[in-house]
Amino acid sequence: MxxxxxxxxxxxxxxxxxxxxxxxxxxxxxxxxxxxxxxxxxxxxxxxxxxxxxxxxxxxxxxxxxxxxxxxxxxxxxxxxxxxxxxxxxxxxxxxxxxxxxxxxxxxxxxxxxxxxxxSVDHMVVIRRRESEAASEFAADSEADRVIASLREPDTPAEAPEETPPPVSPTEDTAPHPRPRAQAAESKRADDPIPAPGDTLVAGRKKPPPRGRRPTD
Structure with missing residues (x-):
């Protein structure tokens, strides 16, 4: 008032x-x-x-x-x-x-x-001048903030997105199952070599046959 x-x-x-x-x-x-x-x-x-x-x-x-x-x-x-x-x-x-x-x-x-x-005309001129100055200061502050923000960001390449596993069908059974003992034993026997007669395995190697004694006169 x-x-x-x-x-x-x-x-x-x-x-x-x-x-x-x-x-x-x-x-x-x-x-x-x-x-x-x-x-x-x-x-x-x-x-x-x-x-x-x-x-x-x-x-x-x-x-x-x-x-x-x-x-x-x-x-x-x-x-x-x-x-x-x-x-x-x-x-x-x-x-x-x-x-x-x-x-x-x-x-x-x-x-x-x-x-x-x-x-008065003076007051209107002052108001316009202050508004233009405020707009200029705001633009300068915004530009300074943008430059500072760009300087603070590290220059590192963007990380590759993590690969997501393919979706699993609801009917597919992915639970691990124990291997039957019989099948395991059969496969093991099939993988082992069959030794020749008279040969024995010693520490994984064939034992040579025993030498006969030379007859004495």
Missing amino acids: KQVLRDLAALVARVGVGGIFFANGWTKLENGLINTGAKFLEQGAPAPQAWATVTMLSELIGGALLIAGLAVSITGLILFAEALAVFLVATPLNPITTNELILLGAASLLLAVVGAGRV
Whole structure:
């Protein structure tokens, strides 16, 4: 609520101060630079034509910028400097005009310090600039995260997928069965060589036949 009131107060102050500046500059433009220079000459200003030109442009452009709320900080300082220079160099002869000049200078300085508020072109420009900066920072952070993640991943080839055994038919019998003893014995006897008569196996080798004794005379 307080922020809303501040924005409304800034808007009213901008429109009021900027409107007065713009009206004064428009009056100088309508009267012409010659008549405006003659007034500055009566007030004792040096180079009255230059003063008339500078003040007219400052009040027209500065007043329009204040009303729109564009570059309020810089515009307020420029208008304050213009009002202060006119007050010191070419003080108005009319006291009412002098008071008006003082109030306009003070209000311009206050707007330069406080700002234009949220109901202004400045605020819209700032919002867009911040959104673009935030988007750029987000994109930069995402790119940095992607680079860091790619550096952390090891450069190893992908592992081959494990081979899955073929499916077993439900009718196929895969349980181990003991080998019958009779079949095992028969196969063992079939594999063993048949020894010749008179031969005996000793430690897996054939024993030579016994030698006969030589007859003695």
